[in-house]
Amino acid sequence: MSTVQQLFRTGDTPLPDVIILTHKLTREYDMGSELVRALRGVSVQIQKNEYVAVMGPSGSGKSTLMNLIGCLDTPTSGEYWLNGQKVSDLVDDELARIRNKEIGFVFQTFNLLPRADALHNVELPLIYAGLSARNRRERAAHALERVGLGDRMDHKPNELSGGQRQRVAIARALVNEPSILLADEPTGNLDSTTSNEIMNVFAELHGQGQTVVMVTHEQDIAAHAARVITLRDGVVATDQARAA
Amino acid sequence: MPFYEAFRLAIQTIRAQKLKSVFSLLGVFVAVSSLIASCSISNGVNRYMTEKFAQTLYGVNTFQLRRRPMFTPNVPDSVWRAWARRPRIRFSDAEAISSGLTVPVITAWQSSDQVTVSYGNKEARDIELTAASERYFDIKNLNIALGRPFTGEENRSGAPVAVLGEAVAKRLFSDRTPLGKSVRIGGVPYRVIGVVEHQGSILGFPLDRFVVVPALSPAQNLVNPPGILDAFLVKAHSDVEMREAIAQAEGIMRGRRHLRPKQDNNFVLDTSEGVQRFWAGISAVLSTVIPGIVLVSLVIGGIVIMNIMLMAVAERTREIGLRKSLGARRRDVLRQFLAESTAIATVGAAFGILAGIGLTVLINKISPLPASISPMSVFGGAIMGAGVGIIFGVYPASRAARLDPITALRQE
Numbered sequence: 001m002s003t004v005q006q007l008f009r010t011g012d013t014p015l016p017d018v019i020i021l022t023h024k025l026t027r028e029y030d031m032g033s034e035l036v037r038a039l040r041g042v043s044v045q046i047q048k049n050e051y052v053a054v055m056g057p058s059g060s061g062k063s064t065l066m067n068l069i070g071c072l073d074t075p076t077s078g079e080y081w082l083n084g085q086k087v088s089d090l091v092d093d094e095l096a097r098i099r100n101k102e103i104g105f106v107f108q109t110f111n112l113l114p115r116a117d118a119l120h121n122v123e124l125p126l127i128y129a130g131l132s133a134r135n136r137r138e139r140a141a142h143a144l145e146r147v148g149l150g151d152r153m154d155h156k157p158n159e160l161s162g163g164q165r166q167r168v169a170i171a172r173a174l175v176n177e178p179s180i181l182l183a184d185e186p187t188g189n190l191d192s193t194t195s196n197e198i199m200n201v202f203a204e205l206h207g208q209g210q211t212v213v214m215v216t217h218e219q220d221i222a223a224h225a226a227r228v229i230t231l232r233d234g235v236v237a238t239d240q241a242r243a244a
Numbered sequence: 245m246p247f248y249e250a251f252r253l254a255i256q257t258i259r260a261q262k263l264k265s266v267f268s269l270l271g272v273f274v275a276v277s278s279l280i281a282s283c284s285i286s287n288g289v290n291r292y293m294t295e296k297f298a299q300t301l302y303g304v305n306t307f308q309l310r311r312r313p314m315f316t317p318n319v320p321d322s323v324w325r326a327w328a329r330r331p332r333i334r335f336s337d338a339e340a341i342s343s344g345l346t347v348p349v350i351t352a353w354q355s356s357d358q359v360t361v362s363y364g365n366k367e368a369r370d371i372e373l374t375a376a377s378e379r380y381f382d383i384k385n386l387n388i389a390l391g392r393p394f395t396g397e398e399n400r401s402g403a404p405v406a407v408l409g410e411a412v413a414k415r416l417f418s419d420r421t422p423l424g425k426s427v428r429i430g431g432v433p434y435r436v437i438g439v440v441e442h443q444g445s446i447l448g449f450p451l452d453r454f455v456v457v458p459a460l461s462p463a464q465n466l467v468n469p470p471g472i473l474d475a476f477l478v479k480a481h482s483d484v485e486m487r488e489a490i491a492q493a494e495g496i497m498r499g500r501r502h503l504r505p506k507q508d509n510n511f512v513l514d515t516s517e518g519v520q521r522f523w524a525g526i527s528a529v530l531s532t533v534i535p536g537i538v539l540v541s542l543v544i545g546g547i548v549i550m551n552i553m554l555m556a557v558a559e560r561t562r563e564i565g566l567r568k569s570l571g572a573r574r575r576d577v578l579r580q581f582l583a584e585s586t587a588i589a590t591v592g593a594a595f596g597i598l599a600g601i602g603l604t605v606l607i608n609k610i611s612p613l614p615a616s617i618s619p620m621s622v623f624g625g626a627i628m629g630a631g632v633g634i635i636f637g638v639y640p641a642s643r644a645a646r647l648d649p650i651t652a653l654r655q656e
Contacts, residue, residue, distance in 0.1 A: 072569060072649050093573040100571020111566045111653070115260050127249055128571040172570070 005045050014081045019179050019211050020046040020069060025078035025088075026234075027064050038064040040234035041078065046180075046213065051206045053225035054215045061234040063184075066215045070103055070182050071095045083179040100128050104173030108185035110165045112157040112172075118144060119153040122172045129176060143171040147201055163194035170201060174210075181205065183214040187221055199224045250576075250583035257584055258591070268552040269592030271545025272632055276593045276625040279538040280600025283621035285607060286530045288614040293523040297446055298516035303383045305486045308354075308514045309333055309341065309476040309493060315519045330510045332468075337500060338476040344496045347480055347489040352380040353459045355467040355474040361455055363416040363427045371412055372454040373429060375464045380456065381407075381440075383479045391423045391438030394458050402460035406434040411452035413439045429455065430466045448612030475514075486515070542628055545592070546636035553585050553640035557647075564644050565652025578645040585637025586630055593629020597622055 006015050014021040027039040039061045046052055056062040067073040068080060071087055074095070080088040087098055099105075104125075112121045122140035131139070144153055147167040157165055166186060173181055183202070187195035203224060206212050214225060222228050223242070230238040258265040301314065308314065312327035335353070342351055359373040374380070381393045390413075394405050406427060413422045413436075422436040434457060443451035457463045468474065478493065480486035490513045497511055557564070564577055572580075600621075607615045 067650055070569070072653075093575075096568065096571050096573040096576075099569060105569050107653070111562065113563060113566075115256075124567070125570045128567075128573070128576060130246070176571075 008043070008045070010079065014045070014084065016084065017048045018045050018081070019048050019050075019083055020044070020213070021079075021081040022065075022068070023079040023081075025065075025068060025080060026076045027061075027068060027073070028076045038234055039068070039075070042231070042234070042236055043078075044229060044236060044239065046211065049206070049209050049211055051202070051212045051224075051226045052214070053222035053228045054213065054231065055217060055219075055222050055228055056231035056237070057217070059233075060231040062215050062231045064234075065231065066182070066184055069180075069213065070105060071098045096128075100125055101176060102179045104176065104178035104181045106166070106169050106173050106181065106183035106186045108188035110157070110162075110169045110189070112165060112168060114157050117154045117156050118149060118160070118168045118171075121157070121168055122175050124172060125176045139175055140171070143175040144168070146174060146205075147171045161194075162190050163197050166190065166194075166198050167201060170198075170205075174205070180211045180213055183212070185216055186214060187216070187218070195221065247579065247583070250579040251587060253580055254583040254587040258587060264552065265588055265591075268549050269588050269595070271541065271548040272589045272592030272629050273545075273596040273599065275538055275541035275545045275632075276596025276629055277599035277603060278541065279534070279625050279628075280597060280617065280621045281603040281607065281615075282530075282534045282538070283618045284600070284604040284615040285613055286527065286534060287618040287621075288604075288608075288616040290523070290527055291616060292446075292614040293527075294520060297523075298519050299385070300443075300446055300451065301519065302514070302516040303385065303477070303479055305481065305483055306383055306477060306479040306515070307486060307490050307493075309337065309478070309497065310474065310512050310514050313512050313514050313518055314475075315514075315522065317522055331501070333473045333476060333511065335471050335473060337497065338473060340500060341476065341478070341493050341496050345478075345489055345492050347485045347492065349478050349480050349485075349489055350379045350382060351377075351479070352383050352477040353377045353473050353475075354380060354477055355459070355464065355472070357467040359429055359455075359463075359466055361412060361416065361427050361429050363422075363425060366416050368412050368415040368453075370453070371409075373463060373467060374454060374456045375459045375461065375467050376456055377459045379479075380477070383477050386440045386443075386456075388438045389441035390421070391436070393438055399458040399460060402458055402462065402464075404432060404434045404461055405437045405458065407438040407440060407456045408436055409440055409452040409454040410442045411450060412455055427455075429457070429463050432462045434461075434463075445612060490515075538628075542632055545589075546632040549585050549589055549633060550636040550640060552588075553581060553637055554643070556584070557581065557640050557644040560644075561647060561652045561655045564647050565649045565655070568647070568649035569653060574645040577647075578641045581641035581644045582634060582637045585640065586633035589633025589637075590626075590630045593626055596629065597625050600625065 006018060008021060008023050010023065023043050025039055025042045029036040029038060042065060054062050054065060068075055075088050078088065079086060082098065083102055087095065090098065119137065119140050122143050123136045126136040126139060141153060144150055147170050149164060149167055149171065152160060152164060160168065187198055190198060199221065202212055216222050227241045229236060302308065311330050311332055338353055354374060354376045356372055356374045358370050361368045361371045378394055378396045378399045393407055394403065398405055408422060416422065416427060417425065422439060425436050426433040427436060445451055478489055480489050493513055494509065498509065501510060567577060601617060604615045604617050607613055
């Protein structure tokens with residue numbers, strides 16, 4: 001898959017098909033005695049319906065980049081455009097709205113509410129989107145069916161296997177029809193068979209047109225993506241498309 | 245997130261953590277139930293004092309000419325000694341007032357003491373023997389359940405007849421009729437001609453342990469020296485007429501006692517006002533002390549809720565992080581936790597109201613204290629419960645709302 005990169009300057013607007021665009025993104029942490037420069041100017045562009053893996057050793061800045069892309073954090077400098085909107089200078093509550101509408105998170109530890117059943121877990125983002133209860137249930141049920149858990153809706157997380165839990169989490173990520181599915185080590189807590197199962201779900205969603213960004217440190221998991229971006233010391237080291 | 249969603253969520257959380265929720269609502273529960281119970285007691289006693297107590301002791305629109313007031317709380321010894329030196333009320337005083345008053349009134353003589361009444365080998369001890377004139381029953385509102393009261397003729401002739409209180413009749417005659425039977429008072433036989441209907445009790449004191457005999461019957465020597473009265477009772481038709489009668493009676497008595505204008509009365513014209521004023525004082529103290537105690541326990545209840553909510557925020561940091569990552573804004577998280585603390589406090593208050601009402605019913609059943617639920621305290625309890633939840637929930641909720649989602653999500 002070939003990616004045409006726009007030549008972006010400060011003041012420009014991304015092309016319509018560019019879902020994610022970062023421009024000279026930096027993030028510094030003031031740790032009191034020293035200044036930690038986690039990102040030192042990252043410029044990447046991700047098109048609609050790409051399947052991208054972000055790799056790098058620990059300390060490379062991939063978690064920081066992930067947090068910025070997921071609108072959980074704001075950059076020290078640089079620009080971040082998500083789905084045609086400049087989000088790098090938004091404030092807390094506006095970012096919450098972006099997270100709700102544009103981003104579907106999949107976490108390593110699933111992060112399901114233990115006391116709520118699968119359906120209610122998937123409903124969560126819709127509550128914050130302000131949907132009516134009936135509307136929420138319909139859409140949550142549909143999302144669970146998409147990941148093959150239509151018959152497990154009333155199960156609590158502890159009544160589900162690891163793979164099923166991660167699929168509930170994926171359903172939750174998809175339920176708001178986000179611009180990007182953002183997965184942070186999605187197979188980190190799963191065995192290899194289950195990992196493959198989850199990767200198949202991702203492939204399927206990608207096939208249906210979903211943009212997927214996945215942070216991982218496992219080479220064979222990254223191999224499922226069509227493009228791999230490698231970070232090292234807070235900058236992009238490699239950015240290569242793979243043969244599908 | 246709309247408010248009703250926040251409350252639904254709060255109820256779910258409370259139901260999921262029953263034990264913890266029970267502990268956290270305990271404080272508000274205790275505060276509200278004690279508020280309602282204590283307000284009920286104070287309210288009930290208040291009504292009792294103004295309606296029943298004063299009327300039973302004195303009668304409506306009635307005053308009593310006495311040597312000293314009947315109801316004498318917190319009186320120093322010196323005052324008691326001064327009262328004891330006063331001349332007593334004589335039959336002639338009563339007669340002078342009766343003929344001197346221009347206001348239409350009914351009057352009665354009254355002298356009382358504790359005696360033993362017997363019938364055959366049965367005895368009733370510590371019975372209040374009252375030697376009174378015939379209108380005593382009207383003034384004291386004593387209705388005759390069985391038989392009849394004594395007449396003016398019987399009173400004047402000093403006939404040995406007696407009207408029994410219900411408890412005395414029961415004690416001496418069980419279920420048989422006492423009418424026509426002869427009871428002995430101070431060794432003298434009295435024919436029972438009537439029984440007064442059940443009077444109940446007043447603050448635990450039984451009101452049915454009495455015998456009334458004519459003022460001039462032989463028993464007058466048991467209660468007072470010859471020619472002496474405990475009290476002369478005067479009942480007018482209205483409060484205004486009563487005050488007029490008091491003024492006239494005062495003039496008559498001052499004349500009879502030869503008091504100079506600057507000398508104080510050496511008698512009293514006693515009304516229920518004294519009791520009511522005394523009670524109003526107690527009531528005023530109670531109505532400041534009770535809310536004070538309740539306020540303290542409410543604050544404690546609030547602090548308990550605040551602590552439990554702070555614990556809940558700490559325990560559920562990851563959940564908060566997750567909710568934020570899924571799009572919850574600060575105000576959504578704030579609302580969620582505020583709703584929780586408010587719901588806990590309101591549920592506590594609701595149970596407190598129920599318990600307070602239950603306690604009131606129980607107090608009425610098993611203790612002599614009259615209690616009646618004050619609607620204001622129920623309303624106030626509900627408002628305060630919710631208020632405590634909101635006020636003491638703000639700090640934990642705002643801590644939750646300010647959590648950074650990244651740090652929160654990373655927490656184990």
